[in-house]
Amino acid sequence: MNLAHDLFAIDSEQRTQSVLQAGGGAASTAARPVLVHDGRLATTRKGMDLSIQGIGKRYANVAALDAIDLDIASGELVALLGPSGSGKTTLLRVIAGLLHPDAGRLLFGDEDATQLSLRERNVGFVFQHYALFKHMTVAENIAFGLRSRPRRKRPDKATIARRVEELLTLIQLPEYGARYPEQLSGGQKQRVALARALAIDPTVLLLDEPFGALDAKVRVELRRWLRRLHEQTGQTTVFVTHDQDEALELADRVVLLRDGRIEQVGTPDEIYHAPASPYVFEFIGRANVLEGRVESGHFVAEDQAVRLPVAEHADGPATLRVRPHDLDLVQAGEGLRARVVAVHRRVDHVAVELAVTGQARTLEVDLIATPSVEVPATGSDVGVRLLRFRVYPVSDGRTSHA
Numbered sequence: 001m002n003l004a005h006d007l008f009a010i011d012s013e014q015r016t017q018s019v020l021q022a023g024g025g026a027a028s029t030a031a032r033p034v035l036v037h038d039g040r041l042a043t044t045r046k047g048m049d050l051s052i053q054g055i056g057k058r059y060a061n062v063a064a065l066d067a068i069d070l071d072i073a074s075g076e077l078v079a080l081l082g083p084s085g086s087g088k089t090t091l092l093r094v095i096a097g098l099l100h101p102d103a104g105r106l107l108f109g110d111e112d113a114t115q116l117s118l119r120e121r122n123v124g125f126v127f128q129h130y131a132l133f134k135h136m137t138v139a140e141n142i143a144f145g146l147r148s149r150p151r152r153k154r155p156d157k158a159t160i161a162r163r164v165e166e167l168l169t170l171i172q173l174p175e176y177g178a179r180y181p182e183q184l185s186g187g188q189k190q191r192v193a194l195a196r197a198l199a200i201d202p203t204v205l206l207l208d209e210p211f212g213a214l215d216a217k218v219r220v221e222l223r224r225w226l227r228r229l230h231e232q233t234g235q236t237t238v239f240v241t242h243d244q245d246e247a248l249e250l251a252d253r254v255v256l257l258r259d260g261r262i263e264q265v266g267t268p269d270e271i272y273h274a275p276a277s278p279y280v281f282e283f284i285g286r287a288n289v290l291e292g293r294v295e296s297g298h299f300v301a302e303d304q305a306v307r308l309p310v311a312e313h314a315d316g317p318a319t320l321r322v323r324p325h326d327l328d329l330v331q332a333g334e335g336l337r338a339r340v341v342a343v344h345r346r347v348d349h350v351a352v353e354l355a356v357t358g359q360a361r362t363l364e365v366d367l368i369a370t371p372s373v374e375v376p377a378t379g380s381d382v383g384v385r386l387l388r389f390r391v392y393p394v395s396d397g398r399t400s401h402a
């Protein structure tokens with residue numbers, strides 16, 4: 001339990017002050033939004049930004065992080081998204097001060113935090129499997145970080161009790177203070193873990209796949225809840241997930257990691273609608289690939305008459321990516337020439353699989369399964385129209401198709 005103790009016994013003069021001010025009931029002048037006495041939240045002056053500059057971390061033969069640059073604004077909710085092993089946890093641990101980077105530096109506001117200890121950084125941390133203290137009640141768990149401060153910096157008992165009540169209200173478990181963790185559901189436990197992390201009024205809240213162990217339905221509920229909570233608190237938050245939906249739905253900005261590097265940073269809309277590379281396109285959703293080339297401002301596929309305008313690209317070999325719901329079936333003779341090879345019925349749509357003339361790979365078109373939808377017969381010739389797509393040059397090894 002050493003790590004746990006470290007994580008929750010952390011403090012600093014400034015943080016303690018803001019908690020005390022909050023407990024005192026006045027609209028706080030602390031640098032960050034804090035809880036006020038009646039359980040509502042006061043957003044005060046902007047807090048500090050976080051700046052990650054050239055951070056690198058190597059393990060024996062792996063670059064877990066390679067020259068990561070990232071600025072996180074005060075009050076932002078940023079998702080670190082990427083497959084397993086892409087470096088998400090390593091980056092979160094570097095921000096927390098649980099792990100020292102080999103290269104680069106980290107600024108908390110104007111302060112170089114690279115050498116600061118975990119305690120000095122005053123971060124809040126929630127892990128996927130970070131169990132609550134089993135022998136403590138919910139209220140005691142939440143109070144832990146404040147109670148274990150040195151006496152000089154510790155709020156008095158009444159202030160801590162008030163703070164715990166506020167947090168129980170915030171996580172919508174007002175009657176649960178006296179319960180023990182084993183009397184809670186998985187989702188409730190993670191809400192309590194979040195309250196415990198928030199109790200110290202952290203500089204930044206770090207969440208490592210906090211809903212990863214919960215079932216799908218609870219996961220969706222909790223991520224919506226967390227988003228609303230974030231809108232209330234304005235707490236600067238870094239959220240790690242490998243789940244695309246979770247990242248897109250929850251975050252102000254998404255940072256997509258791949259092999260220890262940032263592949264793209266953007267708003268969910270930017271990441272979804274303007275993926276910077278084939279990798280991002282395919283990681284974020286289902287993708288069809290067409291091979292071809294760019295010729296004087298148009299994408300041209302082998303054996304096809306259609307020329308698709310792609311103004312911004314130089315001539316050369318290229319691939320086109322298009323999502324199954326961004327394709328329309330039209331009559332044969334229009335659009336791309338294709339033949340239906342299979343029809344797959346799903347719960348909410350029909351996926352029509354097509355062999356496109358001149359292409360090695362088949363292509364899937366999603367049709368919404370309304371009663372009136374016209375599903376073409378297997379073996380029939382059809383035309384395919386592209387509503388939205390992205391074209392990528394294949395010259396660069398990293399951006400070429402698999």
Ligand code: ADP
Nearest residue numbers: 059062064082083084085086087088089090091
């Ligand atoms: P993620 O959280 O995205 O799944 P991690 O940050 O845990 O990824 O890991 C990034 C890379 O660093 C992986 O290749 C992983 O195997 C490696 N790695 C992480 N921690 C260690 C460690 N303690 N020792 C050796 N390699 C590690």
Ligand code: MG
Nearest residue numbers: 085088089090
């Ligand atoms: Mg991880």
